[in-house]
Amino acid sequence: MSSVLTAPDPTTADPLQILHDVFGYERFRGRQQDIVEHVCSGGDALVLMPTGGGKSLCYQIPAISRQRAGHGVSIVVSPLIALMHDQVGALHEAGVDAEFLNSTLDWNQTLDIERRMQRGEITMIYVAPERLSTPRFLELLDGLRDTDRLALFAIDEAHCVSQWGHDFRPEYRGLSILHERYPGVPRIALTATADDLTRADIVERLELQDARQFVSSFDRPNIRYAIVEKKDPTQQLLRFIEREHPDEAGVVYCQSRKRVEELAQSLCDAGLNALPYHAGLDAAVRQRHQDRFLREDGIVMCATIAFGMGIDKPDVRFVAHVDMPKNIEGYYQETGRAGRDGQAADAWMAYGLQDVVNQRRMIDESPAGEEFKQVMRGKLDALLALAEATDCRRVRLLGYFGEPSQPCGNCDNCLNPPDIWDGTDAARKLLSTIYWIRKQQGIGFGAGQVMDIVRGKTSEKVVQHGHDKLSTFGLCADISEAQLRGVLRQLIATGALQVDAAAYNTLVLTDGSRAVLKGEVPVRLRLSLNTPTARAPRRERAGKTAPAAAALDAAGQTRFAALKSWRAEVAREHNLPAYVIFHDATLAAIAERAPNSLDDLQGITGIGGKKLEAYGAEVLRVSLAAG
Template structure:
């Protein structure tokens, strides 16, 4: 069966997107491939279709044990014979899958990477016929990536044991350095590289100054995403619990997810998130990789991500269905202090800490830019772009101002505390000195006697916190010690004594910004699949049918059909199975399985 025929009959699509066809044909012909494609770009088809066309079983290596059942269920619903082997199965379940594999009764077999370190699994694979190896989430092999998994390093030996079996490694994010590391560590030097655009035009990127972040998050959800599914990322386990409690107390269904929960509770929360509509998951970054929930309408960060790669990967979990979605981040001074402190205290040598600082510097540059966020993101991944008109800096451009004198005042205060008093303090004490506040701590240490006391009344506390934050972000200040005290850097001298200019970002007026953001949010709610007003009740009726069907089968609703498919059905209002079969996402198996039920729903 040709690849186009598989695409149409099994998956229900008329044409490939982007590089999909070239990748599919290359792998079908037996070539190795390294595929960099954004989340929602259709990576899975790049190995699923070749697995169905080539003789044998496609072996998919994935770290996502908790999601394998859903992945297999979704394929089986398409009529694809799929199975998995991992540590969650009982021995008799594994034996049955192994027997199906040896009998050639599977199209796809999913394995966790650690299974390939078990000799029994290797012997099993040697006894069967393998169509290809797909290494999903391939960035896990990179020690400088954001999800390093040591078990992935062993995958470099696949080519030695099965030299004639093509391999395709896939990831949704990688800089040029990570890209090269993936190729080296997986022994894919001769593979053809396919790099799709990293642009996700349906996602609106917004980064806001942190000011009572819980309230800011609540406002985002209630005004723009009421009833929507979303993910909120926090840095600590404690934060996830508190934010989930806060949201629930304010009428928003939310669940926590972090490594401190037992595995059963994590699995339960993940299952609910996948199966229930309008649920918010509050999580550490332990959650989300490989989550194939297409209708996540927003991803919010309440703490600064450690790298642009991690940020891009996490925000990419929004809007996998192509419909408008929001990536929102609240960012403040304490985030910078905390991240710098974590790097200083991290294990590893100076080169390791330097690398971590480079990752953080790139993330801070994205937060502080006055240019288009999307352009800056694409540039980080070595791609070019035009201002998008749909991020916060495009909607309401911030101003750049000359912050040299305020910078000198901050640096002078830090210098005098250190040189005159042999003391080091954090941002709070520095700002109190600049504002001339005679706090108990200022009086205790005689800081009101310093020459810099009270020289900063031109800015308020919020303004000075912004100055300190940007000095930390630009490397003119650093933090050290248990209490994150401020210290000068080699670059500080250039500002204090050599006339170096310091440009800073000034946030637009909040009222103007809020009005424009609200307007943008309303436009972002417009569906990507145009649907006339009269079709809306039909769409909701189809959603109700889908929810009942999914519950009956014990699978997530998107396994039945995506929202985009239901929108098209509601708009087209087909009256025959033949008409229904022309809708994107309605393949032969789904048409046979659900077609008459849908026509019956439409007829009533």
């Protein structure tokens, strides 16, 4: 068999050649090429690209190119140790000299990396913003600058610099020093999520006013969005997983640590392989759970937002929210962790009136200034509008980021358009009831009592307070409790009603109530977010076969399974997630091609020069043995 290989050129600074030789891709995607060429030539850039869109290559290829062109070392600012480890591990697999400096290294290891860094022997150094701003590290950078060995600054997860962002990290504010102290060194700031306000804040805080902005489409067409009315979220989640994603990896986000623990246990009791993750767990436990999620198949991670930034696992088939996030940026960032491999995935959320109450209360009780609170209320309102929407979810989501689009045909509202009803009259009756209770008794009551009154329920509490004598008693007897809760949600979402957290979550009228009471503002809602007709049709599944391999014939499936087993062994030996060795799509392409020689492996996406040299013979052996 032939084994003549086309040797990659380790000296070329050409970005396209690096893309092919190092990373094993034939062409750039989307705006990658424009970004890479701009940064390679020394330009500053702000890059907004969705999760899974290939942001890392936008700074990794310029770092390699600029080093080969004699510009020296690139500094990558990264917020999480786990993210640094996986990124550096993946670069080592591709044959790139990359290192990280963080608390996991001992003193001798740190000194060795610093010396190699000073000699210009390393292509990329990953550091946290806290380390970058220390006098010791700045001294290292000064030395590189003075010897013309400082090639590039890459600021990953750049939304962390903004107080309007969903992952604000005060330490990121100190990164303005890069422009002030090293004005001749190009900078690239990257994020997957930023609305106009956050984007403007990133530009101001990082002094990127002269940087070229590259904004890619925020659309992830492979993700199906669905939102249901919360009734019994644990059982609703179980039904969703069992119906759509049995034995597949997923992330479930909860608001509290306690809820994370309870839900993980409930899923385990139901026979799922679930793990908890939150900041209250011991660091070693968190690391162990994250490693298992990244390295094993079919694990469901129940987590707070402490989990997820930089999670590159490509085969997460669903992200679920059993509690509503704070804003659309958080929702988009978290749901974007599903389907990074481009295969079909789901974003599922259950939300209810109490979610609205809780989020409003957290904003109102925050010690922040009123300007900040107003912005946060606006962001929450946008998410509530998405949740209550009766039109295409994707159009609403993309519209929030300023991107026009057409109905997608792949969200719950497109697949099963909801029935709409006019809730204006019910809203007026609810607000009137709240008004008269306050006027007659000087105190307020919660949502349950108000709904009992308008539905004409003679509960003990209704009779005790004489609320059965109110003129609005029983005026909504023909309307279900679920529908009335929807009306209250929308009234709270639009600011026509408030919840007084200091007075046992009682309902309070606002200045916005008057327009609704006068019938000047219509209230139109879906009949229910959880009716059987709202269920999306089940997607065609291929058993436990990975989506990337679903189209293979029987022989191809056998080769794919053998290659996947081999990959798992290699990943364990290297202490890396399996996808860092090869993605499923690469294994599927090998299985489909059925190679008979090393030459046959060349040109397969994901097989760069180093991986072909390191694994080519073994891949060929496994594939041939599997027939």
